[in-house]
Amino acid sequence: MEKIVISGVTSGFGVEWLYELDVKKNAEIFVLARNENKFNALIKHRPLKNKVHFIECDFSSLKSIESAVGKIILLTESIDLLINNAGVWSGENIEFSQDGVEITFAVNQLAPYFLTGKLLPLLKKSPQSKIVNTASFRHSDAKIDKNDIELRNNFNAELAYCNSKLFSILFTKHLARRLSGSTVSVNCFDPGIVDTPMLKQSFPKKLSFLYPLVRRFIARPPKKGAETGVFLSNLETNKGISGEYFKDNKVKKVSVLAENESMAEWLWHQSRELSGYAYPDSIQ
Numbered sequence: 001m002e003k004i005v006i007s008g009v010t011s012g013f014g015v016e017w018l019y020e021l022d023v024k025k026n027a028e029i030f031v032l033a034r035n036e037n038k039f040n041a042l043i044k045h046r047p048l049k050n051k052v053h054f055i056e057c058d059f060s061s062l063k064s065i066e067s068a069v070g071k072i073i074l075l076t077e078s079i080d081l082l083i084n085n086a087g088v089w090s091g092e093n094i095e096f097s098q099d100g101v102e103i104t105f106a107v108n109q110l111a112p113y114f115l116t117g118k119l120l121p122l123l124k125k126s127p128q129s130k131i132v133n134t135a136s137f138r139h140s141d142a143k144i145d146k147n148d149i150e151l152r153n154n155f156n157a158e159l160a161y162c163n164s165k166l167f168s169i170l171f172t173k174h175l176a177r178r179l180s181g182s183t184v185s186v187n188c189f190d191p192g193i194v195d196t197p198m199l200k201q202s203f204p205k206k207l208s209f210l211y212p213l214v215r216r217f218i219a220r221p222p223k224k225g226a227e228t229g230v231f232l233s234n235l236e237t238n239k240g241i242s243g244e245y246f247k248d249n250k251v252k253k254v255s256v257l258a259e260n261e262s263m264a265e266w267l268w269h270q271s272r273e274l275s276g277y278a279y280p281d282s283i284q
Helices: 013-024 036-045 062-075 103-124 137-141 157-178 197-202 205-217 227-232 261-275
Strands: 002-007 027-033 051-056 081-084 129-134 184-189 245-247
Touching: 002 013, 013 027, 013 227, 027 036, 027 062, 036 051, 051 062, 062 103, 081 103, 103 129, 103 157, 103 184, 103 261, 129 157, 129 227, 137 157, 157 184, 157 261, 184 227, 227 245
Parallel strands: 002 027, 002 081, 027 051, 081 129, 129 184, 184 245
Antiparallel strands: none
16 A cells, blocks of 8 residues: 655645546555645545545645654655645735745745655655656746845745746756665656646736636646646656656656756755755765
């Protein structure tokens, strides 16, 4: 029986990802989310066949993530699959996490950095485990100011999101290098333009009249958006492949910046400083 930890499944394509895993696997699933009532309403409407543990977790709070990890450790001795899918697109004005970090960077980058590091001991206890991170084609629109990783001086919600998705790829590639030779692999993927609440939130207000057309003719249905995530969640496929970026079940090229190892090192250092958490020097 596989042990799966997954976030970002109470809305968007994450819902379909959860249900596809439930159909395809014999598993014990640990769902990390903020709103238990919302999750209970979801599974009441669409019951799951596998055993599921709801674990309250606010990804804008490192303390909440730490508490969730503690609960997982009490429930299982190993993890086969960790899915980092929780993400936000902030409002127009800068917002901060409970730890005082810009909310997009906190949830989309610091949270998976911290959660993954804390769960690595359990992932390493599995004979062959996988980490899957959700990235985006919007990473190619990132513009990084190394003196202002949180965009505090000139905040822009769209840029904060694009930067965070570049960070997802940099994090994935750097973690893969650190895990080289271990039994843990890590990859990320682009779900494409998906018909989700985040798509509506992120749509430019001045072009709102086009949203119904985009939703109908361009956006993918949530099940299609989850497809590559489901593909990467198969423990029997892509063995030996780590540190890659996928779309439509295939490895795809990333932007030049996303391949920059010095940028990945810088991001790793920034994540360590802002979270206060350092990975062990040897994590193999």
